Amino acid sequence: MKTKIYVLLLSLLFSVFPFGGEAAYLTQVSDQVSRHAPSTASDHLITFTTPSGVHVPGRTMVVNFPATFNKSTVNYTDIDFSHGPVTGYETVETLAAAPGVGVWGVSWSANDLIFTSPTDSAVNEISPNDKVKIIIGLNAVGGDAQIINAASTGSYPVEIDGSFGDRWFFALAVTNDQVNVDANIGVDVIAPTVQVLSPNGGEVWYTDTVYNITWNASDDVALDPNPIYLYYSINNGSSWNLIASNLANSGTYAWTLPNINSQYVKVRVSAQDSSANLGSDESDNFLTIRPRQNNGTTSPLWPDGEALAYMEEQLRLPLLDGSGWAYPGDLIKTPEFTTVYLFGYDGMRHFFPNEKTFKTWYYDFSKVKIVSLDELVKLRLGKNVVARAGVALMKSETSNHVFAVAFKGVLHRIVAEEASKKLYGPDWNKKVKDIPDVFWGDYKVAPKELDGEAYPLITLISSFSSNYVDSWVASVKTPYPLGTVFKYPNKSEVYLLTVEGKRHFANEYAFYDNEYYWSSVLEISEEYQYPDGSKINFREDDLNNPYYESGRK
Amino acid sequence: MKVAENKIAQWFLIGLFLFSPFLLNAKMSSGNYQIFADGFMDVGGSDMNSANYMMVGGGGEVGMGLSDSANFSLRAGTPAIDREPAIGISLSSDSLDLGVLSSSSTSSVSNSLQVFSNSHGGYVLKVYGQTLTSGANTIDEIGAVAQASSSGTEQFGINLVANTIPLIGGAPVLREAVLDADYGTINQFAFTDADTVATAAKASTDSFTVSYIANIAGGTASGLYQTTVTFTLTSNF
Numbered sequence: 001m002k003t004k005i006y007v008l009l010l011s012l013l014f015s016v017f018p019f020g021g022e023a024a025y026l027t028q029v030s031d032q033v034s035r036h037a038p039s040t041a042s043d044h045l046i047t048f049t050t051p052s053g054v055h056v057p058g059r060t061m062v063v064n065f066p067a068t069f070n071k072s073t074v075n076y077t078d079i080d081f082s083h084g085p086v087t088g089y090e091t092v093e094t095l096a097a098a099p100g101v102g103v104w105g106v107s108w109s110a111n112d113l114i115f116t117s118p119t120d121s122a123v124n125e126i127s128p129n130d131k132v133k134i135i136i137g138l139n140a141v142g143g144d145a146q147i148i149n150a151a152s153t154g155s156y157p158v159e160i161d162g163s164f165g166d167r168w169f170f171a172l173a174v175t176n177d178q179v180n181v182d183a184n185i186g187v188d189v190i191a192p193t194v195q196v197l198s199p200n201g202g203e204v205w206y207t208d209t210v211y212n213i214t215w216n217a218s219d220d221v222a223l224d225p226n227p228i229y230l231y232y233s234i235n236n237g238s239s240w241n242l243i244a245s246n247l248a249n250s251g252t253y254a255w256t257l258p259n260i261n262s263q264y265v266k267v268r269v270s271a272q273d274s275s276a277n278l279g280s281d282e283s284d285n286f287l288t289i290r291p292r293q294n295n296g297t298t299s300p301l302w303p304d305g306e307a308l309a310y311m312e313e314q315l316r317l318p319l320l321d322g323s324g325w326a327y328p329g330d331l332i333k334t335p336e337f338t339t340v341y342l343f344g345y346d347g348m349r350h351f352f353p354n355e356k357t358f359k360t361w362y363y364d365f366s367k368v369k370i371v372s373l374d375e376l377v378k379l380r381l382g383k384n385v386v387a388r389a390g391v392a393l394m395k396s397e398t399s400n401h402v403f404a405v406a407f408k409g410v411l412h413r414i415v416a417e418e419a420s421k422k423l424y425g426p427d428w429n430k431k432v433k434d435i436p437d438v439f440w441g442d443y444k445v446a447p448k449e450l451d452g453e454a455y456p457l458i459t460l461i462s463s464f465s466s467n468y469v470d471s472w473v474a475s476v477k478t479p480y481p482l483g484t485v486f487k488y489p490n491k492s493e494v495y496l497l498t499v500e501g502k503r504h505f506a507n508e509y510a511f512y513d514n515e516y517y518w519s520s521v522l523e524i525s526e527e528y529q530y531p532d533g534s535k536i537n538f539r540e541d542d543l544n545n546p547y548y549e550s551g552r553k
Numbered sequence: 554m555k556v557a558e559n560k561i562a563q564w565f566l567i568g569l570f571l572f573s574p575f576l577l578n579a580k581m582s583s584g585n586y587q588i589f590a591d592g593f594m595d596v597g598g599s600d601m602n603s604a605n606y607m608m609v610g611g612g613g614e615v616g617m618g619l620s621d622s623a624n625f626s627l628r629a630g631t632p633a634i635d636r637e638p639a640i641g642i643s644l645s646s647d648s649l650d651l652g653v654l655s656s657s658s659t660s661s662v663s664n665s666l667q668v669f670s671n672s673h674g675g676y677v678l679k680v681y682g683q684t685l686t687s688g689a690n691t692i693d694e695i696g697a698v699a700q701a702s703s704s705g706t707e708q709f710g711i712n713l714v715a716n717t718i719p720l721i722g723g724a725p726v727l728r729e730a731v732l733d734a735d736y737g738t739i740n741q742f743a744f745t746d747a748d749t750v751a752t753a754a755k756a757s758t759d760s761f762t763v764s765y766i767a768n769i770a771g772g773t774a775s776g777l778y779q780t781t782v783t784f785t786l787t788s789n790f
Contacts, residue, residue, distance in 0.1 A: 028674070032785070036642060036785065155640055157639070170672075171639050171790070172640075175644075176644050177642060177785065178644075178647060178782065179644060179648065179763075180647060181648075182651065183650070183652070183653075183777075183778040185687075186776075187777050
């Protein structure tokens with residue numbers, strides 16, 4: 001009985017687990033590619049040995065390529081198919097898009113490259129243990145298309161199977177496979193070495209004055225006879241303006257500064273060697289260029305040209321750390337006190353009443369220079385700095401009256417909250433800064449009040465300054481005081497309202513150079529139109545110097 | 554007698570389970586691995602490695618490996634292939650500069666090359682490319698037969714070992730790979746298109762340093778010379 005059971009189990013075992021030979025594995029499977037690089041066309045030589053061979057019509061051999069390989073341009077004309085017992089090239093088959101008499105069909109089905117045996121296939125169409133060679137790409141006779149590797153690196157498995165009965169796998173590597181090797185014989189490919197010595201950042205230079213640009217330049221072989229090119233930029237290197245070209249490598253050039261006003265200036269020195277290699281260096285940090293001229297206005301406290309330079313040399317104070325000087329126009333303080341002063345061109349120090357007033361002019365305290373108390377007290381106290389026009393609304397600590405600030409500390413009272421909302425938006429109250437009563441006397445309150453309606457501009461200014469005389473101001477109406485920084489809705493241009501009209505900031509560097517910040521920009525209705533004034537291209541001392549606004553000019 | 558017959562049948566059945574390589578023509582997989590080929594009869598085999606490595610053992614398997622005859626071919630057991638077939642090749646840089654060449658000294662530069670294949674058939678690593686060229690001018694490649702570096706003679710060549718003349722390259726870290734003699738001899742360099750530089754007979758992971766040397770003669774034309782060297786890996790699964 002037990003014997004019968006074992007025999008039964010044995011029979012069951014044989015029926016459930018068939019022994020090898022029914023579906024054999026391919027051997028010696030490989031694919032020799034010409035390139036592994038991603039997204040690169042590659043030739044393929046697929047080789048395998050088939051234990052079973054092919055013996056009847058319509059049998060398929062299928063190569064299952066990865067979906068990420070681009071096979072779209074490859075067809076049977078780009079493929080050679082052969083087999084044989086030794087090399088695999090003994091019998092070269094004729095291929096076509098579909099099988100026929102003596103012809104193998106080659107077609108794609110999605111990612112499957114399918115070889116279908118001829119319609120008249122007989123036993124040993126491909127003999128058992130024949131080597132099979134599949135050439136795909138330019139190495140095939142007449143081949144002019146290749147499979148494109150996947151875009152991503154990695155190892156991609158490929159399966160060969162089909163109804164002929166055998167199957168196995170191989171893998172394709174997609175990876176960087178090339179090295180470009182360079183060498184040089186007698187050709188100079190090394191650019192000259194250049195170092196800008198001056199200006200290298202931190203300097204304050206004045207227009208219409210001669211300053212020396214200095215540099216070092218050398219080359220491993222030889223510099224061009226006149227190798228030096230000098231440039232300056234006022235936009236942190238976005239564009240460069242030529243100063244001089246084809247200069248000798250003397251190491252110095254006397255530069256008469258152009259009429260620009262910017263604190264974002266850099267100088268570039270380029271040197272060319274005898275093989276036309278170009279080396280360059282730029283100022284490490286920004287140079288400030290300020291105008292000598294006073295924009296045509298006159299003032300005994302604002303001398304022009306050399307007189308100003310002389311005055312600055314006379315007035316300058318040594319910095320506490322010995323690293324340089326504080327000049328008129330700079331912010332100064334001492335280590336002992338928190339008070340910040342504006343070093344005026346009148347040789348006096350002008351006091352910022354509080355941080356709120358300071359921040360109508362400057363974003364932070366990073367530009368403040370430290371001098372000793374002994375040096376500071378050499379400067380007499382001048383008038384206090386007033387808030388900047390157009391940046392904030394002001395009120396005293398003891399009154400609810402809110403004022404708009406125009407140039408030179410002129411205040412226009414805004415008569416009602418409705419007017420404040422109309423002119424400065426629903427969050428107008430966030431713009432209001434308190435001024436201690438003790439400093440209220442630094443300002444002048446204009447008789448003309450703002451009620452949200454537009455008035456002839458001249459009515460806003462004529463009672464305060466005989467300097468503001470221009471033909472257009474009588475005809476243009478505005479509800480906003482001079483000094484307002486504004487833009488129109490859905491427009492990118494930013495303007496400053498001045499006696500010239502609306503002056504357009506030429507670019508963001510002109511905007512930053514004049515110490516304005518985006519939070520200062522008021523969006524106003526397009527019903528308020530002003531004639532175009534001159535563009536603001538650079539820093540203008542009339543616009544960004546608290547000294548002027550304190551009524552010193 | 555019946556008892557004896559039963560025991561014979563018992564032992565035959567046990568033996569059948571132990572020694573018959575079941576060819577289940579299907580993939581086996583889980584969330585973490587996939588076995589492409591069958592064969593789970595591996596009794597006491599060696600090289601049972603971690604999840605990151607291959608199982609290449611097969612002790613206890615009768616006739617492990619390839620069994621070929623005129624009428625059939627059999628790949629028995631786990632060692633045939635135990636996970637997704639994979640190969641890889643990695644170059645540490647895609648551009649090298651030999652600098653300014655001189656007839657009085659050898660210029661050399663190197664990068665690293667790693668090769669991987671989990672196929673039991675191993676791999677063949679070949680190098681393709683032409684010699685250094687500048688327009689119509691070339692620097693002679695050393696050719697398929699290795700030579701020592703010789704200043705004053707036009708030479709462009711590579712090898713995959715640590716050299717002393719010139720001092721370039723590092724010792725290869727080889728698991729199964731064998732360097733071709735022309736590319737694997739210290740201070741000997743070769744280069745010709747489609748040359749085999751290394752082979753492995755088994756699954757292997759190998760690291761090489763490929764050193765490039767160039768020498769020129771006194772009359773070698775000046776210019777910027779360039780070439781592109783391509784490595785291909787063909788694995789036998």
